[in-house]
Amino acid sequence: PPNCLPPQLNIQNLLTNRWCLTKQIPTLAKSTFQATWMAYDMVVMRTNPALADSMRRLEDAFLNCKEEMEKNWQELLNETKPKQ
């Protein structure tokens, strides 16, 4: 008969491994769930349209303000001048 390692050890190893794996599966699942949740949260946060909208609104406001500010003097003159 060929040299056989004692099967009990294998079984024990298997059992321990399986136990470890079974123990770590939920932890893994938790971690994966947390990671996915994190990713989802991050995605949600990153793809949050409110910020982009607010930024756009800010940009629009800024541009309007800038236009207004630039208008203020140029267009006033332009508005007044052509009448002459």
Next chain:
Amino acid sequence: MEKEKPFKLFVPPRLSSSQVSAVKPQTIGGDSNFFKGFNKCIEDDFGLPFGITKPSKHGENIDTDPVLQKVNFLPRIEEVGTNHSNFLEELKNPQFETSEPISRVYSKLYKEAEKIKKWKVNIEFELNQNEKKLQENRKIIEAQRKAIQELQFENEKVSLKLEDGIQENKELLKENNATRHLCNLLKETCAWSAEKSKKYEYEREETRQLYAGLNNNLEKMVQAFEELRVGAESCRQEMHFKLKEAYEKIQQLEKEHVKEVRDKEHKVSLLLMQIDEKELKIKDLKLLLQEYNDKINQFQEKMKWQNENLKESKDQQDHLMSELEEIKMSLQKSEISQKTLEEELQAAGKMIILLTREKEAQMEEISEAKITHSSVVAEFEATISTLKELLTTEQHRLEKNEEQLKTLILELQKKSSELEEEKLCKKNKELQLEEESKRTLEVNQKLLKEKKHFEMITEKLQATEIELNETLQIKEKEVHDLKVKFNTAVENEQNYLEQVAELKTELEQERLKSFELTVNFNKISLENKQIAQERITTIQESKKLQKDINDNKKQEEKMMKQIENLEETKNLLRDELDAVKEELKQKNEEVESKLNESEENARSIENEILKKDKQIKILENKFNSLKKQMENKTKSFEELQQENKALKKKSIAENKQLNAYEIKINKLELELDDANKRFEEMTDNYQKEIANKNILEENLLKEVEKAKTIADEAVKLQKEIDLRCQHKITEMVALMEKHKDQYDKIVEERDSELGLYKNKEQEQSMKKTSLEIEVSSLKSKLSSLETQLKIETEEKEKLLREAKENKDLLKERKDKKIQTSVSATSETSKWKFDSKKDASQNASLSVKSVDCGKSKDKEEYFWTPAKKSLSISSLKAYTVKTPTKMKMLQSEKRNPVKEGTIKKRKMLFEFDTNSDSSEHTDLLSMVSDEEQFQTLYKNYPKPSHPCVATPKMDHRPSSIATPGSALKFAAMRKMREDGWAAVSRVDRKKKMKEAEKLFT
């Protein structure tokens, strides 16, 4: 694979157990050799009397098939043994008992020989049968050997598989370790990931807060920006409005300015007009000025005269004024003095009146007081006497007072002088007088008061009366003085009054004078006023005139300047005029010259005109001719025009047609353009489609490549799968073959069972046919006899050899023959049976009983080997029974097993599926395909495998079915495994090579 090990390792002993005939020689090898030798001896013995053919066959039988003969021969051998013993006894007996007749012996021998012949014939028949059986058995054995070899090969295969399994196990162990390592890593990673996730969560929350803050900030910024924008808009609008307002204001201002400018311009124009007018006026005024100047000169002269007059009048006036002033001063003085005097007079009159009244009252009072005083004097005369002393004292005082009076008189004198002085300065003194009078009045009042006081004092103090009288006297004196003074004053007053009257008259005169003077003055003043007014008017006029003059002067100056300018311009113009005049003169000269020239030219032109008139006449003629030509030409032209009109109409029609054609052409061009555009669009679309299709082609090519790669991978996978399938097929085929072998085994077992039953039947038949058994016993006896015969022949030969050898010895030692024979027999017996008891029995039997004890000896002899045989048989039975028991057990177990074979096969499949969990589906699927594969591979593995697979399947059901008996079997297995391991280890390498050669 692990589970298969025990089976396969357990196979060979099982084979031995199952194949009863095959196992026996191994187990009972010693016996066989023993019997071999025994048989050989017997054959050798038989060789002499019965020929050599039999033993050769027998020997062949023994050599070839020692194993198979055992079962059938054992009883026979026993019988032969018994016969042999009997025969030996019979043989021994004649040798030792030579006394009996040889004829009987021969007859017996003949009978025996005949019996032997019969027995031999029977034996030969049986031998032939046995030979046939042997051949069959040999074939079976060869088949079984082959089966064993194949089984060994299979074993080796299995061992290889086992090694593979071990390697797989090792790999699994490694994988296990790896998985454990992975587990640890997983743990670490889990912890790490948990920490990281916590960190990330914290960061996420932070980021979330930051995002919220950002949003808020952004919103604030947006609001701020919007507010800024709104503020900017509002500012802009405000600025816009302001600008508009400013602009409007500016416009208004501009308009106003424009209006003002216009007004100013109008004003300027008006002013210019006014200036013109004023210039005119100035001219008038200049005239007037001249007049006024004249007048002014006159007036100045008048003024000078009037001034002189004025100066004179002024001097007069001054004089008069001085006089007036003097007069006024004097008047004022006089008036003042008059007033003062009047007032003084009035006051003095009043005072006088008052004083007179008072003095009268005082006089009356004094008179009354005199009366009273006279009465009182009387009363006081008494006291006077008393007071005379006081008088004397007071006379001193009086003296002092007289001195004082003197001083006062001096002072009075001085005062009179002063009065005189004061007379000069009337007013002061009068005032002083008045004041003094007032003072006197006041003093009088005071004196009255003092008098009252004094009266009071006199009433209280009579002593003071004298003093008062004295004082009265003094005062009377003083009154006298005062009266004198008063008289003087009155006189003075009268003088003054006279003076006042005089002064009044003077005043009146002066007043009259002043009146006159005032009248004159008034007149003069009126005149003066008139003159002044006139003067003022004249001065105003003169001022106006002066202003006018000044203005006029300014204007004059301006005008003068203008005039100067004009004069300058005039000068310039004059210069120019001079120049122009000169030029004119020059031009006149030139013109004159030109006129002359032109006259000359005119003359020449007149000449030319005359010439040209002539020419004109000629030309008129020509013109007339040309007119005619023209008329002709006009006619032709009209005709041509008509033609032109016609042509024009035609051309218009043609133009219309042309227009229509052009429109058509345009339409066609438009259509062409549209078509071209459509064509271009179509081409573009087609190009786009082509491009898209090219892209699609590329994509498809990529997909095709991918598919190709996938196909290649699939082909590889197919190949791998094919290989796996082939492996599995082989495995499955092996399994199927195993199953077939199982079935075959079952069939064989059934056959064996049938054989057992048949044996049982045979036994029953044997029981039934006891005679046959007896025959068999006889046969065994015969065999034993044969063996005995053989032995005896051998003994005989030995004896003969010994006899030949010992002939000399017998000759020498005849007495010792028997002993040697006995010893020899004993030795042979000893060698034969390995039991000293038998030898001793034989010896005793041989010594003691020859004929009588034959039957007994036979019986005993028979018994002893019977015992032996029984013992041997018991041993055999044991050896035989063990497999039979096993067989029985197996059979007993298999009877239910056979009933539940299908279940166990299922179990087998389940086991297999459990063993190979990954491929169980394939196995199960392959099970269905097994039949197909069997059909496909019918010719290839079938012939080899049934024999090979038979042993395998024997044990599986047993091992599986009997878990309780597994422990027993495990011990057996271990023992057998050890044995087989020893064998296999020795021969493994060789067999491996062989197996590789065979199975590769």
